[in-house]
Amino acid sequence: MGISRPRPIPVPSRGRTAGRLTAETEADITLPDVLGSEIATVLERRIIYLDIAPDARVTEQEVCDEFNISRSPVREAFRQLESTGLVVRLARRGIRVKELSVADLDDIYACRTPLEGIASGLAAKRATKEDLATMQGHLKAMQAALKAGHVREFFLHNVGFLTVMHEAAGNKMLVRILSVIEKQAMRYRYLAHIEDETMLLLVHQGLTEVYAAMAARQPAKAKAALVRTMMQSQKTIRGVVRRHLSSPRAADA
Template identity: 95%
Template sequence: MRASRHLQPVAPVRSRPASRLPATPEPDITLPDVLGSEIANILERRIIYLDIAPDARVTEQEVCDEFNISRSPVREAFRQLEATGLVVRLARRGIRVKELSVADLDDIYACRTPLEGIASGLAAKRATKEDLATMQGHLKAMQAALKAGNVREFFLHNVGFLTSMHEAAGNKMLVRILSVIEKQAMRYRYLAHIEDETMLALVHQGLTEVYAAMVARQPAKAKAALVRTMMQAQKTIRGVLRRHPMTLGAAADD
């Protein structure tokens, strides 16, 4: 059979050199995100330690001026703080630090207490010798700070103990959820630490009991001690809130 006269030979297709292929642009998000996270961490610490009062207004311009940065990372920082519930965006009032209230405290502890109980029970089963040694170190540091009257140092090791316990629990989802709840709870806890001296002894005694139960590998006992400590702490914080002016969220406006 003859080849059709209409068919023409097709020239081979030459592939373009790899160097000439257009590069796929990557989104330019790294720098603003990093800067935003750093600014968020700084503002978060100030909010937790009450250096920025509840209900205080925080403006983009103020933060930009202080750190000499553009508005983009500041907006990212505010988004992160909103996500953790430390600030709220209100119509015609801008970004404000979330107020402290008994109702909010009760909502936080309704979630926090049972989850901390779960974490302590898991840690009693899974904590390694290294985990237990770290928690013991925090307890000793808390005791030293208590004797020295150093509230902030005590609080830092209180947080360190619980963080180590969460990690020892070995449940990543639980750790992730608690990390968000803890950020909201820390303002209330720190306020009680600086306003009611009984809070420190209560917490140290409670966590000492939790630690002893973890060393003995008694999950139920660890959970019971942790839940009891959380309930006592919540009661103390409620008392502080009822007699403290910060409860009203009264902060000077610009």
């Protein structure tokens, strides 16, 4: 799949970044760490949305030149991306975006599916009226985006729905674990969204069922619907990844 490099995304200047810090956080966080987090967020977004291709090499110098910063925050950004598994450091090959593979996808979903099921069950018990209203809003926006053919907009609201559901579950450790797994899963999910329209249809239908069960305060039903949706999604994504990896375009990317 041909993937082009995006236009540069500006990050806050040193003055504005420092201005956001309180006296308490300034004692614990150095400026390069803050800038490193900003850069990591930008690169993370590009990797997830496939603007930087799987297995592409990313150099410190390229990032330094683009954002006009020193190597210290860039190295911090790379460390953060390594910790979430989005990039790997290889001997004599430098920093590269982690390749896509069916085996990696299966490992991700072996963890993600049961945890998402737990989150949906807890959210069915604990979600507030405001949480449910926000999730319903994401579902309506997904439907509108689906009709308009706006895949990225659909995906953003898909992510938004799950984010609200995670927070509504009320388990901070679960949210932390899922946030890391989600970063690993998102580029697989996004690839399936842009390559296979059935992914959008099954996700919207599945999350609609999950929402109905949560709104009815039926934890077991919400969990079952979420797990079923995850399993169906994984099957669809596996097919997309196989086609992607066997495509001549993937070999040339």
